[in-house]
Each structure stands twice: as structure tokens, then as C-alpha cells.
Amino acid sequence: MSDTQSIQPPTGSFDGYETSARPGEDPELTHVGPGNPCGEYWRRFWFPVAMTQEVTDLPLRIRILGEDLVLFRDGSDRYGLLHMHCSHRNTSLEFGLIEERGISCCYHGWHYDIDGTILATPGDPESGVKERVRHGAYPVIEYNGLVFAYMGPSSEMPRFPVSEAYNLPGLEPVSYSIDMPCNWLQVAENTMDPMHVAFLHSRDRDIHFGSTWGTLPEIEFHDGDWRMSRTQTRRLGDKIWVSMAETVYPSNSTIGYLWEEGTEEKYFIRAGLTKWTVPHDDTNCMVIGWRYLGDIDVHGKGRRELLGKQTVDFLGQTGVAPYAERQRDPNDFEAQVGQGSISVHAAENLVAHDQGIAILRKNLREGIRAVQSGGRVPQPPQDGSELTCYAGSTVLPIPRQEGRDDDQLVRDVARAVFDTIVSGDDHPEPERTTFIRTELKKLSSDPRFSGPKVAAE
Ligand code: FES
Ligand SMILES: [Fe+2]
Incomplete structure (x- = not known):
């Protein structure tokens, strides 16, 4: 017989029951299908939908903003992006035949040009259906892979x-893309959550990037019309390292x-990667963009052979590692996908260092409501000039310095660096970088x- 008197629940204030109801997600910011406010907003921008290396001699089935599409390059080297289901009887054009001009459906041969014009309906050449029907198509531009x-x-195309x-200069953009099983926004927001770097990437059990990243940064966010940026600034010995990043809306x-370790003197050394977070649908997205390889890589960490479909040359961006391993050493993928299929904003408790998240959401919401x-969404200058990047x-x-609050000094230096970089906006490259x-x-x-200066560090 056991002594049940000795079995007692732990003491403490347990509120699981009282707090078990989860609020709903924020559809205005997260739902991207046709007709949804956020989906309509997204449909005012150019964004990447695939890497050119994925487009072979076969049609590529993709899902973007909740729409099933086929992407292909026809025999005249033109890209087409068409609604996936054939306008005749809905068969998928992923099984279509790529033609010298456009693509034809496998089922009854309807032949489409890249703009959705129906060129031929060979089983029914006389009815005029090809003049009456247009197939859904989107314009495409190939750029840097x-x-x-x-x-x-x-009418709204920017x-x-x-x-x-x-x-x-000195950098080569190499493309990669990674699918993530969660809503696009929680992935896109990560750039404006710099505090995570000091914890997720720099804990005792692993250092994902530089060993200095665990130093708590001073953070400042800078709101803008078509972009926002942030400085993440650290005191490292007798140096101050200001790291800037930016997000052009939406993602x-x-x-x-x-x-970067931040310990060697340097001035406006440029970028490691550019990425877009593109929604497949409400609960799936992809990170797609370029890693920059070249003379920036002073530690020789870039790995061209690891850049491509579902792979990138820094750890923790995919969910392929064994589960227990990902539990022991979580990274960006775990932190972002771990927020849930659609992160519930109403269940969060944002604090001061989350200001960037709040600014990003506010500006997205304003664009969505516009x-x-x-109305029109804020867009980068439309005069054909190259966009500056900070x-x-x-x-x-x-x-x-003697008698000076060092945290304030670090913040003041960060602001001065930001102002200096912005002051280059009026200069065209390459004078801008030199300036x-x-x-x-x-x-x-x-x-x-x-x-x-203080006598001894
Ligand atoms: S279903 Fe495509 S041609 Fe008939
Ligand atoms: Fe990260």
C-alpha cells in the first residue's frame, strides 16, 4: 500500500485553465488569398516567385498568394506565369507541353500564349471560344537568377x-530559396527583431555566427515611407560596431x-544577403533571395555549393535536422515556425525592444488599408533611379570616455552613423559609397x- 497522503501537487499559482482560450489571428495582416486585404496589398508589388534554376524544360507548379500557378520558359526563351487550371476543363498545365510560343494543355491541346491569349483550341477550331475566353496570366521579369x-x-503596376x-562591387548574388510551413509575416518580421540575435544565436550551447553577437545591443528603429531600417550597436572594447539592416515593404x-565580429575598424561594409519572404498561402511561405559571395567574406564562411533550393550556407534556416537536434540547438527556423502556423498577435506581450515589430505592422496595415x-501603397521612387540601401x-x-554614460555614447554614435549613411542618398553610386x-x-x-578616454578598459 502506498501512502497517498504524501502525494501533493506542487505549490504555486497555476493559471493554465484561466488562460487556455487563444485569441484569433489577425487576418488583415496575414491572409493573402485573392480578395483578402493583405492579399490585395501584396498584389501591388514585384516579388520573386522562383529561382531561374528551377525553371527547366518542364512547367513548374508553384503556389503564390494562395493561387496555384505554372511557371515555364517557352521555346522562344520567354517566361510565362499562368493560372494552373486550364480554361477548358481545368486540367493542370503543369502537365502541359511547352511550345515554341507559350504552352499547350495535355488534355485537349488548348494552346496559350504567355499573356493568357488562347492561340488555338484544336479540337474546336471554329466556335470562337478562343476569342471569348482569356486565361489568367501574370507578367514576369528575370533578374539576377x-x-x-x-x-x-x-493599372497599379510599379x-x-x-x-x-x-x-x-566585389560581391556576387547567388540565389537560394527555402520553404517554411508558417505564415509569411512572422518570418519577414525577424529582421526587425534584432534582440533575438543575442539569445537565439549566441547562447552558451552554440554560437551560430560571430562570437561577439551575444553582447546586448543598443537598438534603434527608423520609420520610413516605403522602407524601415534599424541599427543594432554594440560596445566591443575600444570600438563601437554599428550594424544596419533594412526592410522594403512588404518583405x-x-x-x-x-x-561579422565587429572588432576590426571598418566603414559601411556592405551586405551579406537580400531576401524576400513570399507567401505561398496563409500558412506557408518561402524565403527567397541572394547570398552575397565575394570580398566581404573575410572569414571564408560562404559556401556556394550549399546555396540553392531548400538550402543555404548558414545553419538553422531549414527544418531538415533531426527533431531532437533542433530542440537542443534551435535556430531561426524553429523560432519562427514555432510561433504557430499563423502567429497570434493578440497573445503576444510586446516590450520596448519589439518596437520594430510594431512599426513594421503599423506600416503594413496602413498600406493594406490604403x-x-x-488609394495607393507607398512605393519606392518611380523615377527609374536605383534604390539606395542602408x-x-x-x-x-x-x-x-571619462565621465560619460557609455550606453548613451553608443546610442549617439549609432544615430550619427545612421544620419551619415542617409546623407549619402543624394549622391549616385559609386560616389555615394565613397562619400x-x-x-x-x-x-x-x-x-x-x-x-x-577612460584610462583602462
Ligand atoms: S482541359 Fe485543357 S484543353 Fe481540355
Ligand atoms: Fe536570426
């Missing part, structure tokens, strides 16, 4: 946006060199930051 689509109304970050992020009320790393030799670097070099001797 990615295939971009515009899925909105023709210019194809090209950032100077996409063609940085195009560029960040600095992934393995479309709903018949992402990069700057490490300044500015030691601690920014020259001005940044002046900061360490700027009277604002060059007081008497």
Missing part, C-alpha cells in the same frame, strides 16, 4: 525596383555580413565623440 512576378492590376544592394530585407480605400557594418574606434565612408571616418575624431 530570380523570376519576379507582378500579380496585381495592370516600376521594377532595383536596389544598389543587388549589384554591389524585402537586406542585412550585413553574417559572420488599398482597401482605393544595410552594412561600420566599426568605429571610439573608446569609452559615406569618408564621412564615417570623420566620426571618431568628431568633437561629439572624442572626449578624454
Whole structure:
């Protein structure tokens, strides 16, 4: 007989029952199918839908913004992106025959041009159905190894946006894409959650990138019209490392060199990757973009052979590792997919360092509502000029100073670096980069930051 008197529940205040009801998700920001507010918003931008290496001699079935589509390159080397189901009797065009011009359906041979014009209905040549029916098609642009689509109304089509970050001197953009089984927003938000770097990527049990990343950063976010940016700034010995990243709405992020340690003096050293988070549907998305290989990679960490479909050359971005391994050493994939298939914002408790998340959501919501009320979304300049990008790393030799709050000094330096980089906006490349670097070099001797230094670190 056991002594049941000795079996007692643990003491404490347990509120699981009282808090078990989960609020609903925020459909305005997360639902992307046709006709949904967020889906309509997304249909005002160019974004990548596949890597060119995925487009072979066969049609490629893809799912984007909740729509099933086929992407192909016809015999005249033109890309087509068509609604997947044939306009005759719905057979999938993924089984179609690629033609010199367009694609034809396997079932009864309806022949489509890349703009959805029906060129022939060979089993029924006389009825005129090909004049009456148009098949759904979207315009496509191939750029730097990615295939971009515009899925909105023709009257709202923006210019194809090209950032100077996409063609940085000394760097080669190499494409990759990774599917993630969760809503697009929680993946896209990660760039504006820099505090996670000091915990998720830098805990005792593993260091995912640089060993200095565990130092808690000073963070500042900068709101903008068509983009937002942030500085993540650390005091490392007698230096201050300012790392900048930006997100162009809705989800195009560029960040600095992934393995930056921040200990060597440097000025506006540029980007490690550019990526888009593109919704497949409400509960699936893909990260697609470029890793930049080349002279930025001072630690020799870039691995071209690991860049491609469902693979990238830094760990933890896919869910392929064994589950127990991912539990012991979680990374971005686990943190983002772990938020749930659609992260429930109403169940969060955002704190000060989550300000970037709040700004991102606010601006997305404003854009979504602008479309709903018949207005236009904020877009980058439409004058054909290249977009500037603020992402990069700057490490300044500015030691601690006598009698000065060092956290405030770090914040002041971060703001000065941001202002300096923004002040380059009026200069075309390559003068802009030269101008920014020259001005940044002046900061360490700027009277604002060059007081008497502390005797010993
Ligand atoms: S279903 Fe495609 S041609 Fe008939
Ligand atoms: Fe991360």
C-alpha cells in the first residue's frame, strides 16, 4: 500500500485553465488569398516567385498568394506565369507541353500564349471560344537568377525596383530559396527583431555566427515611407560596431555580413544577403533571395555549393535536422515556425525592444488599408533611379570616455552613423559609397565623440 497522503501537487499559482482560450489571428495582416486585404496589398508589388534554376524544360507548379500557378520558359526563351487550371476543363498545365510560343494543355491541346491569349483550341477550331475566353496570366521579369512576378492590376503596376544592394562591387548574388510551413509575416518580421540575435544565436550551447553577437545591443528603429531600417550597436572594447539592416515593404530585407565580429575598424561594409519572404498561402511561405559571395567574406564562411533550393550556407534556416537536434540547438527556423502556423498577435506581450515589430505592422496595415480605400501603397521612387540601401557594418574606434554614460555614447554614435549613411542618398553610386565612408571616418575624431578616454578598459 502506498501512502497517498504524501502525494501533493506542487505549490504555486497555476493559471493554465484561466488562460487556455487563444485569441484569433489577425487576418488583415496575414491572409493573402485573392480578395483578402493583405492579399490585395501584396498584389501591388514585384516579388520573386522562383529561382531561374528551377525553371527547366518542364512547367513548374508553384503556389503564390494562395493561387496555384505554372511557371515555364517557352521555346522562344520567354517566361510565362499562368493560372494552373486550364480554361477548358481545368486540367493542370503543369502537365502541359511547352511550345515554341507559350504552352499547350495535355488534355485537349488548348494552346496559350504567355499573356493568357488562347492561340488555338484544336479540337474546336471554329466556335470562337478562343476569342471569348482569356486565361489568367501574370507578367514576369528575370533578374539576377530570380523570376519576379507582378500579380496585381495592370493599372497599379510599379516600376521594377532595383536596389544598389543587388549589384554591389566585389560581391556576387547567388540565389537560394527555402520553404517554411508558417505564415509569411512572422518570418519577414525577424529582421526587425534584432534582440533575438543575442539569445537565439549566441547562447552558451552554440554560437551560430560571430562570437561577439551575444553582447546586448543598443537598438534603434527608423520609420520610413516605403522602407524601415534599424541599427543594432554594440560596445566591443575600444570600438563601437554599428550594424544596419533594412526592410522594403512588404518583405524585402537586406542585412550585413553574417559572420561579422565587429572588432576590426571598418566603414559601411556592405551586405551579406537580400531576401524576400513570399507567401505561398496563409500558412506557408518561402524565403527567397541572394547570398552575397565575394570580398566581404573575410572569414571564408560562404559556401556556394550549399546555396540553392531548400538550402543555404548558414545553419538553422531549414527544418531538415533531426527533431531532437533542433530542440537542443534551435535556430531561426524553429523560432519562427514555432510561433504557430499563423502567429497570434493578440497573445503576444510586446516590450520596448519589439518596437520594430510594431512599426513594421503599423506600416503594413496602413498600406493594406490604403488599398482597401482605393488609394495607393507607398512605393519606392518611380523615377527609374536605383534604390539606395542602408544595410552594412561600420566599426568605429571610439573608446569609452571619462565621465560619460557609455550606453548613451553608443546610442549617439549609432544615430550619427545612421544620419551619415542617409546623407549619402543624394549622391549616385559609386560616389555615394565613397562619400559615406569618408564621412564615417570623420566620426571618431568628431568633437561629439572624442572626449578624454577612460584610462583602462
Ligand atoms: S482541359 Fe485543357 S484543353 Fe481540355
Ligand atoms: Fe536570426
